[in-house]
Amino acid sequence: MKKIYTGKTKDVYEINDKEVLLKFKDDVTGEDGVFDPGANHVGLTIEGVGHQAVSMTKYFYELLNEKGLSTHFISADLDKNEAVVKKAEVFGKGVEVIVRYYAVGSFIRRYGSYIEEGTKINPYVEITLKDDDRNDPLITEDALDLLNIMNHEEYETLKQLALDIGQIVREELAKKDLELYDIKFEFGRIEDGKIALIDEISGGNMRAYKDGQYIEPLELEKIFLGK
Incomplete structure (x- = not known):
């Protein structure tokens, strides 16, 4: 798959003209080695962070979809720390x-x-x-x-x-x-x-x-x- 975006905490790959794959990373934002979710730069790497983030994301998005609220979420693979979502502008x-x-x-x-x-x-x-x-x-x-x-x-x-x-x-x-x-x-x-x-x-x-x-x-x- 072609990487179309490199983010601070996840990368985005193109699957087809309607779907993309989000790859969650163990990188977190922060300054001087201290975690800060509000920072604008990657500060450190913490093992397991990507898995926690995709697990929580999967839980909420599946719940929202069940309730009929509009999201771009399609599916997630927790073993690979990946989620498949609809392309969005x-x-x-x-x-x-x-x-x-x-x-x-x-x-x-x-x-x-x-x-x-x-x-x-x-x-x-x-x-x-x-x-x-x-x-x-x-x-x-x-x-x-x-x-x-x-x-x-x-x-x-x-x-x-x-x-x-x-x-x-x-x-x-x-x-x-x-x-x-x-x-x-x-x-x-x-x-x-x-x-x-x-x-x-x-x-x-x-x-x-x-x-x-x-x-x-x-x-x-x-x-x-x-x-």
Whole structure:
């Protein structure tokens, strides 16, 4: 198969004109040998990380597909740390969609003079552009439309889909006594321009707490997968 993209934590290979293969790696983002899911560069390699990520991704995507929510997922091979997915077109050069349930992280850095850190908030969706050089800037619905990244109708569809999927993830984590504080998704257009969840759902895409304590992404995956 032809490699069509080399990513920080997985590579993408073309299967045919409608499907691609995601190959999960044991590389994780970080700085100076310390794991940091928010970093923009590969910092270290941890054996088994790719397997945990594809296992968690498979679990959630199969659940979402069963519930009739739109995703690009087709199948996964846990022995090979691979997933087969539908080809998707990203919005612009890529956007990230964050669903927040508590005032933490970049939300509190921006709005901390108006709200206390850790405050529970109504589920809230924000979108950032994937742009390392500009530190992934926040973007509004009107700007997305103005720049022809997505129109208002697509925005509303994406927003509701993100809220629906986030709630399902939240409920599943709660079964393991994990409380979801926020989660980052990626969306794209699949066949006929249909908006669908793409990429992975793993510990590195979310912030969760257990008994009031923050759980590191790799530990979160172990708890969730029962390993």
